[in-house]
Amino acid sequence: SAVISQKPSRDICQRGTSLTIQCQVDSQVTMMFWYRQQPGQSLTLIATANQGSEATYESGFVIDKFPISRPNLTFSTLTVSNMSPEDSSIYLCSVEAGTAYGYTFGSGTRLTVV
Amino acid sequence: AQSVTQPDIHITVSEGASLELRCNYSYGATPYLFWYVQSPGQGLQLLLKYFSGDTLVQGIKGFEAEFKRSQSSFNLRKPSVHWSDAAEYFCAVGGEYTGFQKLVFGTGTRLLVSP
Numbered sequence: 138s139a140v141i142s143q144k145p146s147r148d149i150c151q152r153g154t155s156l157t158i159q160c161q162v163d164s165q166v167t168m169m170f171w172y173r174q175q176p177g178q179s180l181t182l183i184a185t186a187n188q189g190s191e192a193t194y195e196s197g198f199v200i201d202k203f204p205i206s207r208p209n210l211t212f213s214t215l216t217v218s219n220m221s222p223e224d225s226s227i228y229l230c231s232v233e234a235g236t237a238y239g240y241t242f243g244s245g246t247r248l249t250v251v
Numbered sequence: 252a253q254s255v256t257q258p259d260i261h262i263t264v265s266e267g268a269s270l271e272l273r274c275n276y277s278y279g280a281t282p283y284l285f286w287y288v289q290s291p292g293q294g295l296q297l298l299l300k301y302f303s304g305d306t307l308v309q310g311i312k313g314f315e316a317e318f319k320r321s322q323s324s325f326n327l328r329k330p331s332v333h334w335s336d337a338a339e340y341f342c343a344v345g346g347e348y349t350g351f352q353k354l355v356f357g358t359g360t361r362l363l364v365s366p
Contacts, residue, residue, distance in 0.1 A: 143294070170353075179341060179356040180295075229294055231354075239285055240345075240354060244294035 139164050139232050143243030150220055150250050157216045158246045160230035165210035167233075171203070174227040174245070183228075186213045220250045253278050255344050255357035263363040264332045272327040272360050274316075274342035284325040285343040285354065286316055295341065301325065312336070337364045 140163040150156050160169060171183040183203055184192040192205040206214045217224050230243045256275045264270050276282055283302050287295040299310025306318040316327045325342060339361050343354040 138297075141294075179358045180343075180354075181356075182353055185353070231295075239297050239300045241297070242287070242295040247292070 138239075139166060139241045141230060141232065141241055141243040143230055143246060145246055146244060147247040148249070150248065152221050152250055154220055155216055155218045156220065156248060157214050158228055158230075160213045160215070160243055162211045162232055167210070169207065169213045170231040170233075170240075171205065171213075171215045172229045172231060172242075174229065176225065180229065183215070217248065220248075222250045224248065225250045253344060253355045255342050255355055257340075257342055257357035257360050259360045260358070261361045261363065263365055265365050266334050267331050270327075270329045270332045270336070270362070272340050272342075272362070274325045274327065274357060275323050276325065276342070276344045277323065278344050278346065280346055282344045283346045284316075284318060285345070286310065286314070286325070286327050287341045287343065288312075289339045289341065289359075291338070298327070298340075332362075332364055334364045334366075337362055 142161040144159050169186045172180040173183050174180045182195050183198045184194045184205055186192045186205045186207040188207045188210050202218055204216045227245045227247050229245045231240050233240050254277045258273055285300045286298040288298050289295050298314045299308045299316055301308045301318045308316050314329050316325055318325050339359045341359045342357040345354045
């Protein structure tokens with residue numbers, strides 16, 4: 138199955154600033170997914186990123202707040218913009234590694250906004 | 252709407268004892284079902300998945316799960332728990348109804364293993 142490298146693994150940021158999270162996959166994948174896991178909560182899908190097209194955002198998430206880039210089939214970034222303490226979460230990227238393998242997740246980025 | 256319910260927030264099991272984590276789903280079509288494990292500070296690791304076929308699915312680390320359509324359940328089991336199994340366990344559902352790629356996760360069950 139695919140191996141995902143996600144960075145940074147953690148960061149502490151000031152409110153009002155932005156953080157860009159990178160996700161690198163060791164094989165070409167059609168779709169990449171970005172999830173948010175708020176403290177003590179489950180995972181919620183933020184958006185789906187296709188190469189060469191605009192990301193598709195889930196209800197409650199907007200491009201201005203969470204811009205996503207997908208420049209090629211192995212890489213994507215998620216930016217958390219104009220951060221507030223409510224954005225403190227773990228952010229994870231995921232890819233579908235084929236029906237035989239299911240979905241693979243990165244190790245996550247633990248973001249704390251102060 | 253698609254949803255996953257994990258009714259147990261915390262479970263404590265003695266090391267060597269058997270384990271069953273419950274998962275119930277609501278889905279309007281044939282579901283694809285997954286169990287993931289998340290160790291502290293880590294990402295998610297896939298334990299097992301069900302797409303079709305045999306309703307008893309074997310996974311990694313000695314875990315298995317049984318799909319019961321009549322009960323809308325996909326419970327995770329392990330016959331003998333090890334201390335290293337202490338982690339958060341998430342059940343998830345996906346499939347054609349959710350555009351296949353989108354997974355809906357349960358709220359998770361935290362497993363504690365006592366000596």
